[in-house]
Amino acid sequence: MTNKELVLKFYDEVFNKWDISNLDLYMKDDYIQHNPTAKDGKVGFIEFTHFFFGLKPHIEIIHIAEDGNFVFVFFKCTVENGAINKVCDIYRLEDGKLAEHWDVVEHDVQNIISVNKNGLF
Template sequence: MTNKELVKQFYQHVFINGEIDKIPEYVIEDYIQHNPKVKTGREAFINFFKNFLQLKPKFEIINLCSEGDMVYIFHKCTLADGSINKVCDIFRVENHKIVEHWDVIERGVEKIQSLNNNGIF
């Protein structure tokens, strides 16, 4: 399985299907987290994600690409309250497991008045 396929499966099982019990299949125990609102480690990610699922997020993958050990996934995340986030998650994969994560998040994009007609996704 390629790194890109691994991250795509991880997103399908965990983010889209909400299968939290599958996280250990994809993420190492001492997973390095760069999001300042989430502690490092797999258990911290699991706890964060359990709480995040209460917002009833819906994910739509816009683009997924990889280069070497890095996988980038650009997606739209719509919450139950109607707010929309534009997100790029970046994962480093080692030995068929996710070992490190960064993200870039633009929140509340449904309120943006664009100066062009290109759309934000």
Template sequence: MSSTIYQDVFVNGKIEKIPEYIVEDYIQHNPRVETGHEGFINFFKKFQNFKPKFELLNICSEDNMVFLFHKCTFADGTVIKSVIFFVLKPSNCRTLGCN
């Protein structure tokens, strides 16, 4: 599930898929992004203006927690490496929170 959301949303930029993966009232722990899937959609639309290219470097999980370590290269050549943390809702495997 987490690699699918990563591929669909981050790599392929399919913003319309976000509601399929993220619950409406999901909790966002990044202070620059509003809580809820609409907040994430708004953030990601703006983020795409930087023309990011994502590469998944590693993935690990335990119970309903998933950690994705990835590299993001922007059009200007800037490279960042960071961790995306998902907490999955067991009943339907949609994301409750993210950092």
């Protein structure tokens, strides 16, 4: 399985099905987190999911790219209350598992009026 395929499977199973039962297949125990609202490690990620899954997120991947051990995922995240976030996640993989994560998030874009016709996604 390529790094890109692993990340796609991770998003489908974990983020869209809200299922962390197979997290050991995807993530290293010492996962490094650069999002300031989440703790390091697999345990920190699990703690983050308690909050995040409560929002009932649905992720629609717009673009995904792989460059060596890095995978870049640009997606639309819609939560149950109708809020939409525009997100780019960056992962570094090691030994076929997620080892490190960065993200760039634009929150609540559902009310943004664009000055062009290109759209947000």
